Amino acid sequence: MLKCSFCGRRAVYDRRYAGAALCDRCLIKSVEKRFRRAIAEHKLVSPGERIVAAVSGGKDSVACLHLLAGYCSQRKSEVVALTIDEGVKGYRDHSLPIVEENAELLGVEHFVVSFKQAFGASLDRIVRLARTRKTGLNSCTYCGVMRRSLLNQAARELRADKLATAHNLDDEVQAIMLNYVRSDLSRLHRLGPIYPSREGFVPRIKPMREIPEKESALYAILKELNIHLAVCPYAGGIHIEIRDFLNSLEENHPNSKFMILRMFERLKPKISQTIPEFEMRSCAECGEPTSAEICKTCELLGQLGLAKQGKTLI
């Protein structure tokens, strides 16, 4: 029987990248400690701040909500849960009640903003329109751009000091690799534990960034959190290939993911020096912050014959 390297109890996880095994209690303590350390090291949350947590109902965002609620309650900060309902039938409609239940358990306010409300169309309809019009863009492009736009706008309307997302180590390393493959320096420049404030943008923090996906999952399962464990029906594309490649690499060469992250952190200051500062403007159509004349969301909606409904979200 594999024993915990710290207390000798039965191990539930072999942390091969660190040469240690952990029992259930030590795994939970370790994840909580990493979460707090990420916040402290990068000054992600200050006392008295209002943090809006993006919560989809998946294992990472539910774990993040619980961890943030615990953290904030001890430091006179406030956390509020925000869910973007993309309108994916048979998927998002199953996760919404899970978020509500977790928010109620924690005594945290929960707000929901839907694609239908904001754009007049669900993601299901948007994907159908994209296929009909042969835009050549995959569903993740629409979902990612539009969801991020709504998260920012809703967080701003909720008077958030920070917007917290539950990106874990695997997500961050996948993003590094994806932007490397696409040769997208400006996107690489924006990766990190905190993306600071620019006009119209709520600063974005990632307190789970150094927690491997498997440890985030174990944390949620061991704490018996109510989580939504289903695969998005639209998941696909190069993201999946990069994800599978990284998991294969990590299985055969433990610590690869952390090494990629650390190397990126060393390179990032050099990358940032090469990125020119761009001027933020307001989108000519919706008024949201953008570096272009029209924001990406309006551009994508326009291609489909859709437009923002022009309402406040909250």
Added chain:
Amino acid sequence: MKTIAVSVRVFPGRKKQLIKLPARSKVAGLLKTLDLNPQTVVVRCNGKIVVEEERLKSGDMVEIIHIVTGG
């Protein structure tokens, strides 16, 4: 060669199936048989979370939970 038979259920979605493995197989061997990367799953054996080095025996009830869901 002696074999063992374990009952396996994969979440989300798949039905329970009976898998035959060589005697003294470990969880790692079961995952390899099912072409599953240990990085992407959490495994419970008889209700308890187990590591890949855990040895299986005939009659064990194994639940394999996919944790990489995307979206």
